[in-house]
Amino acid sequence: MTFKVVHYINQFYAGIGGEEKADHRPEVREGMVGPGMAFQRAFGKEAEIASTVICGDTYFNENLATATSEIIAMIEKYSPDVVICGPAFNAGRYGVACGAVAEAVSDRLGVPVVSGMYPENPGVDMYRKYAYIIETANSAVGMRKAVKPMAKLALRLARSEKIGSPKEEGYIPMGIRKNMFTDERGSKRAVKMLVKKLKGEEYITEYPMPVFDRVSPSAAIKDITKAKIAIVSSGGPVPKGNPDHIESSSASKYGRYSLQDIDDLNSENSETAHGGYDPVYANNDLDRVIPVDVLKEMEKAGDIGSLHEYWYSTVGNGTSVANSKKYAAEIAEDLHAHGVNAVILTST
């Protein structure tokens, strides 16, 4: 059988024009165009480029959502076994377009995608988890060298073969951790790794340590008696009954809850959703997790300007850093919109 491939390229590689034609709207052409010829040669008879989708880089980047939908509709018609985007080398906007198309193809159509980019192309960082991105040179001079591994990987994906590690296959690590079973239990692997490390032999760590971003603290509040204070917590404080069903671990959401009619948290009006600690003391008096009672008193006494009318809550237990960042960004936006000056963050 012959596998079907759809190829995505920009206006430049389609021969339509350079920057002056970058507003070219999405179009689809039957068969191969431009670099598609080299891919077709590499495929031989095993796969065929059924169509080529072309879009100007400026148009794509300025109309991300609509351009993506138009392009997906075009690709979907051909029911491809695999989609190739680019290669984009170090062209930033082209790389982003290739990545965004890859994300939509893998998410909406469930079809694997192969692309090619220079490692510093911004498209790599933004979209590497959605496509097998072969590392290329930084310009089209590297076309021939890029096509061969891209075509090879595309054929293997079309055949539904098991894809090896980034090192083995030559793609840029996607940063996705996948579970698998091994032949030797973990303790035995640890002993073997230690023996190698002691001998100065080569070993490969199973988890390269993460690199953290650092947040520098904001300047101190000058006059706390004028400041609007908010409470944000990863200790799981929620109104009684946990109305949003925030999970006890690996929270998939956060909640925003009103403090308007509350001066004091107690076992009647609140509880914790957190599954990482004995909840007895938190459930008896949730002020132990978020100090609502004290802040309300301070607000009345004029010690602080005001207490923001909502508290924000999620469960930190087992919740991924990526999700935490997402919730934090949304919460920060809401705090900003409400003119909050300072936040008390509590964990457990």
Next chain:
Amino acid sequence: MRLEVGSILIKDVQFGSKTEVNDGVLFVNKDELASIAGDDEHIASVEIYLAKPGEQTRIIPVKDVIEPRVKVSGDGGVFPGFISKVDMVGEGQTHVLKGAAVVTTGKIVGFQEGVIDMSGLGAEYTPFSKTMNVVVKVEPIEGLHQHEHESVVRLAGFRAAEYLGKAGQNIEPDSVDVFETKPLLEQVKEYPDLPKIAYVYMLQTQGLLHNTYVYGVDAKEIIPTLIYPTEVMDGAVVSGNCVSACDKNPTYVHQNNPIIHDLYERHGKNFNFIGCVITNENVTLSDKERSSDMTAKLVEFLGADGVIISEEGFGNPDADLVMNCSKIEKRGIKTVLITDEYAGRDGASQSLADSTEHGDAVISAGNANEIIKLPPMKTVIGYPEVAGTIAGGFAGSLGDDGSIIAEIQVITGATNELGFGYLTARGS
């Protein structure tokens, strides 16, 4: 210290009129076991079930798993400080009913209790789908606080394991393994040319239902100390915690600590296994600093060239793991770490809550956030409705047909950080 561990292979478990081992079959007098396990004024009822490999049986929520053992010679008895007097253990001879296990269940204590499936996909993730399980379902009296409830069930499990273990007292074991660690200076002399290896054994002690006990002492209260590896095999270290099921160490895994076993296996060949440091995972920074300082000091004091460091739990204890690693490496001693990962359901997030450039040799026990669908089972021992509440479950986890969709976090032992299992994760 020298311990002979005699394994009596248990091929089957059945109820019978007398508790005994006969030709590899463990017969259990149900009523006697229930009355011994339930011998506590805080217990309202005890029920006993059997769950065997391959059966369509689910146990939920699982609190602890314990291996039946008995001291045949040498000082003390199993679970010193709880079941037996506090005499030091780890010498002489111990018999093990290998292949049998006590599993405790009952009304949920907290959130962090687990699932064991005896067949189907979930069975591949838990070591306890391969054991002949005597399930002890304990219901406490009304009005107990959670920490009291936990303690009541924990002790009931130990009583049950001790009772069953005694059935192996006078049985000829199928095999005997000898484990020996000598006093330090002698041990060093035994293999003077081999590199010296120690084991840093981190115990879950975050408190509030996250506790581990050493000879009956809450390990939160200890300063890191030395222990002979064989002491652990007699139950000197026991679980008292409700941390997520996938990466807490059930008492069974302490008794069978795989790092200790695999270090002994190559002891005298590739290295000289000189001893074990136990330390804790307390929540305050000053506790963390003190414990990691003491741990690094003890490892240096032993003269170790390298260590394996194992974690228990995740998140907050990642900081202890990282501090132990960097402080030991800074003394010129090489480390290998064992941890599991919380990389998010899509595997795209960073996996640890803390990091060190010294952590260049890490064994991963898998991503606990990965989603799994567990098929419905014919028999459910316990309370399936807690599937949505336990750590790793979510609203809607329990399907109408009895299937469960949840993170593998819910499965007892799925990502064990003593390296007891075969699961791992790799980057793509």
